[in-house]
Amino acid sequence: MDTGNTAWVLTSAALVLFMTPGLAFFYGGMVRSKNVLGMLMQNFFSMGLVSVLWALVGFSLAFGDGGGFIGNFDFAGLKGVGDAALQLPGYVKVGDVDLALTIPAIVFCAYQMMFAVITPALITGAIADRVKFAGWATFLGLWLVIVYSPIAHWVFSPTGWLFKRGALDFAGGTVVHINAGIAALMVVIVLGKRKGWPREAMPPHSLPLTLLGTGILWFGWFGFNAGSALSAGNLAGQALINTHLAAAAGMLGWLLVEKLKEGHATTLGAASGAVAGLVAITPCAGFVGGMAPIVIGFIAGGVCLLAIQFKFKFGYDDSLDVVGVHLVGGIIGSILLGFFADTSVNSLGFDGVFFGGGGELLTDQLVAVGATLVFSGVLSFVLAKVVDATIGLRVSPDDEAAGLDTTQHAETAYNLGDFGSMGRIGA
Amino acid sequence: MKLVTAIIKPFKLDDVKEALKALDIQGMTVSEVQGFGRQRGHTEVYRGAEYTVDFVPKVRVEVLADDADVTRVVDAVVAAARTDKIGDGKVWVTSVENVVRIRTGEMGPDAL
Numbered sequence: 001m002d003t004g005n006t007a008w009v010l011t012s013a014a015l016v017l018f019m020t021p022g023l024a025f026f027y028g029g030m031v032r033s034k035n036v037l038g039m040l041m042q043n044f045f046s047m048g049l050v051s052v053l054w055a056l057v058g059f060s061l062a063f064g065d066g067g068g069f070i071g072n073f074d075f076a077g078l079k080g081v082g083d084a085a086l087q088l089p090g091y092v093k094v095g096d097v098d099l100a101l102t103i104p105a106i107v108f109c110a111y112q113m114m115f116a117v118i119t120p121a122l123i124t125g126a127i128a129d130r131v132k133f134a135g136w137a138t139f140l141g142l143w144l145v146i147v148y149s150p151i152a153h154w155v156f157s158p159t160g161w162l163f164k165r166g167a168l169d170f171a172g173g174t175v176v177h178i179n180a181g182i183a184a185l186m187v188v189i190v191l192g193k194r195k196g197w198p199r200e201a202m203p204p205h206s207l208p209l210t211l212l213g214t215g216i217l218w219f220g221w222f223g224f225n226a227g228s229a230l231s232a233g234n235l236a237g238q239a240l241i242n243t244h245l246a247a248a249a250g251m252l253g254w255l256l257v258e259k260l261k262e263g264h265a266t267t268l269g270a271a272s273g274a275v276a277g278l279v280a281i282t283p284c285a286g287f288v289g290g291m292a293p294i295v296i297g298f299i300a301g302g303v304c305l306l307a308i309q310f311k312f313k314f315g316y317d318d319s320l321d322v323v324g325v326h327l328v329g330g331i332i333g334s335i336l337l338g339f340f341a342d343t344s345v346n347s348l349g350f351d352g353v354f355f356g357g358g359g360e361l362l363t364d365q366l367v368a369v370g371a372t373l374v375f376s377g378v379l380s381f382v383l384a385k386v387v388d389a390t391i392g393l394r395v396s397p398d399d400e401a402a403g404l405d406t407t408q409h410a411e412t413a414y415n416l417g418d419f420g421s422m423g424r425i426g427a
Numbered sequence: 428m429k430l431v432t433a434i435i436k437p438f439k440l441d442d443v444k445e446a447l448k449a450l451d452i453q454g455m456t457v458s459e460v461q462g463f464g465r466q467r468g469h470t471e472v473y474r475g476a477e478y479t480v481d482f483v484p485k486v487r488v489e490v491l492a493d494d495a496d497v498t499r500v501v502d503a504v505v506a507a508a509r510t511d512k513i514g515d516g517k518v519w520v521t522s523v524e525n526v527v528r529i530r531t532g533e534m535g536p537d538a539l
Contacts, residue, residue, distance in 0.1 A: 201478045203471065262472050272474065308474055321474060 001084070002102040008232035009103050009111050015223025016114035020047055020121050022216025026271070027125045029209030030320050032202060034403025035129045036209075036413045042124040042136055046117050049137065050144050054113045061149035062112070065089035068161030070150045075109075082106045090158030097348065099158050103230060111227060112152070119148055119176045125320035126184035129194050129202070130400050133408040135393035139187070139383060147183065147379050151175050151372055167368035168341060168349055168361065170239065171228040173283025173334040174372040181327025182373050183380035184318065190384035191394055193317035195401065202319075207267050214271040218247055221278050225285035238345055239285040243278065246297030250277015253301025261305075269305070272325060276304035279329030284337045289345040296340065300332050334369050338362030428523040428536060429497045433488040434460070434516040435508040440486050446507035447490060450499055453539060456489040466514035485516060491526060493536055 024043035028036045050058070055078050064071030071089075075081050086105040093100050101108060120140050127136075154160040155169045162174075169175060194202070204210060226240035254273025255265040277297030284296060308324030311317065318324065338361045341352035351357025387393050394400075399407035406412060435443055440457065447455055461482035468481040492500045497520055504518050528538040 198476070203473055203478060258475075262475060262477075264472060266472065266474075268473055305475075 001104060002231070005231045005233075006103045006107055008236060009107050009227055009230060012223035012227025013107070013111040013114050015220045016111070016118065016227065017047070017220075019114075019217055019220035019224065020044070020118045022213045022220055023118060023121055024213065025209045026213030026217055026275070027128065027210075027320055029206040029211075029213060030125075030204040030268075031128050032403070033205040033413060034405055036205060036405065037411050038131075038133070038404025038408050039124060039128055041133065041409060042131070043121045045133075045137060046121040046140060049141055050117045050120065051113055053141055053144050054116045058116055058144055058149050059109050059112065061145065062116075062152040063088055063109075063157050065159055066153075068159065068164065069154070071153050071157065078106075078109065081109050088157075090160075090163075092158075099348070101230065108230070112156070115172060115176060115224075116144060116148060116152070119172070119180050120144055120183075122176070122180035122322060122326055123184045123187060126188050126318045126322035127191055128319040129404065130191060130394055131404075132392055132395045133404075135387050135391050138391050139387045139393065142383050142387070143183065143380065146383065147376050148175075148179065151179050151376060154371070155368065162364075162368045162371065165364055165367065166350060166361065167364040168287055168337055169283045169334065169368065170286040171225045171282045173279075173330045173337070174368050177279050177282060177326045177330030178334065178369060178372045179376045181323055181325075181330055182377045184322040185316065185327065186377055186381040187384045187393075188316050188318050188323075190381065190388055193315070194319065195397060197317045197319075198312060204268065207271075211267055211271055214274055218274060218278065221247070221282075225282060229286055235286050235346060238289060242285045242288060242293040243281055245293040246277040246281030246284075246300070247274045248277070249294040249297030250274050250280070250301035250304075253277070253298040254305045255301075257302045257305045272304070272321070273301035276300045276325050276329045279304075279326055280333035280336070282330070283333045284340060287337060287342065287346050287349040288340045289342055292340040292342075296333060296336050299336070300329050303332060304329050331369055334365050335362070338365040428526060428539065429492050429494060430521045430523050431490045431492055431497065431500050431504065431518065432521070433490075433504045433508065433518040434462070434464075434485050435488060435504070436510065436514060436516060437484055437486045439508045439510070439515075440488070442507040443488055443504055446503040447488075447500065450496070450503055452490055452492070452496075452500065454491070458487045458489075460485050460487045464514070464517070483514065491523065491539055493539055 020043055024040045028039045031039050057076050060073050060075035061071045064074045066072035088105050091099050091101045120143055152175050154162040155175045221243055222240050225243040226236045229236035229239050251270050251273040254269050258269040259265045277300050280296050280300030281293055304325050307328040308321040339353045341349050342355045343349055343351050350361045352361050461484050463481055468483055471478045501518055509515055526538040527534050
């Protein structure tokens with residue numbers, strides 16, 4: 001056990017947790033003021049429900065030793081996870097490849113919990129303004145256990161089939177972003193478009209909140225990516241600077257294309273571009289070096305801006321562009337890793353096309369992307385259909401018009417004056 | 428008695444208020460309003476989705492004045508609110524049948 005490494009991963013767990021409120025504000029600023037509490041709540045609720053589910057079964061299904069496809073129930077209820085001597089399945093040294101953890105299993109479990117919290121929260125941006133809270137809560141819990149835990153096992157656990165095959169994903173390009181992105185698209189298809197979309201104006205109610213959320217996300221992402229080194233050394237430093245440069249270049253890429261295409265560089269564009277860059281660098285963060293993060297971030301920023309136009313072309317109401325940013329950005333990063341991966345940065349990785357590794361890694365990356373798309377896509381669609389048919393996934397047209405804040409939570413975000421019309425009941 | 432109603436650019440409110448104070452006007456009412464005139468609105472773009480915003484924010488100033496003071500009030504407002512650019516707004520005058528000061532019950536010109 002290494003105390004320095006442990007301290008950094010503990011810190012990173014807190015950083016990653018902070019991303020979920022950051023995401024909530026990133027999205028919350030983009031919806032209309034009658035739906036902002038609904039949006040914040042859908043995200044905050046994940047911190048409640050997913051954390052408990054992770055301790056009960058999620059961690060065990062993701063990191064237990066149940067073969068290549070899914071874990072088992074050995075660690076259900078965190079059984080034995082607090083034992084300082086516990087070595088998690090697969091995290092061992094075999095020949096030259098040393099995967100042995102230098103941090104306690106309980107710290108790793110806490111760190112991974114925060115990933116589980118934010119991944120389904122990403123979906124909320126696509127389904128903004130119309131999802132019924134009870135329906136979302138049910139979908140969230142089912143999705144975490146049935147979709148997230150297995151894919152985390154495939155990719156992150158050394159016993160998972162994609163890990164063994166040689167697919168690389170440093171911090172969650174497939175597990176987090178492609179997974180949540182395709183799930184978002186499926187739930188949108190089941191839910192349908194918002195009343196009045198795309199004809200009626202649905203402008204963001206507070207871009208300052210969105211920019212604040214972007215700042216929190218960017219800050220927390222250092223824990224997400226540099227923490228995934230699971231050590232406090234050179235690799236964490238490389239992952240951190242890669243993360244930062246990709247966010248910076250993503251912003252520049254988005255703004256450049258936006259300025260040329262639409263005529264203005266917007267604040268929402270700056271925020272969106274930074275997030276697109278962060279998404280794309282996530283799988284690559286600890287496997288690339290040099291100027292690769294700038295290239296990856298810049299491409300992601302420009303391409304994601306173009307990708308968000310698809311929803312108007314194909315008529316799906318991905319309200320806050322989860323598909324255009326997280327799905328497309330995640331695919332860009334996962335595939336570009338097949339070109340830019342460099343074993344001189346990380347000996348546990350493989351060389352990509354540009355570093356003499358041929359097409360082998362690229363093939364593995366495409367398999368990982370495809371497997372995630374199919375598994376998460378199909379199961380997310382089925383889950384959304386089941387929840388819609390039982391509990392109901394969408395609010396009534398009247399509730400949608402009135403807004404989620406008052407109809408789902410009996411609250412108003414901004415009580416500015418007008419207390420004259422409010423009276424206390426039962427006092 | 429007359430009611431002078433002015434629609435002006437919001438940042439001109441302070442100038443108009445000072446000009447009216449200089450005339451010894453006893454009161455004014457201000458509200459934030461929106462609308463369009465020849466200036467029209469503007470366009471906004473959010474992630475490529477373009478919106479037209481038809482209404483521009485303006486400030487409405489209302490002043491009650493004695494018949495003898497009306498011309499001076501209107502002239503003061505016009506002079507203070509003018510920037511010579513489109514969207515400066517309008518001033519109009521309407522007749523007022525009666526005015527009551529609520530506290531005292533005074534009526535007509537005495538209530539101004």
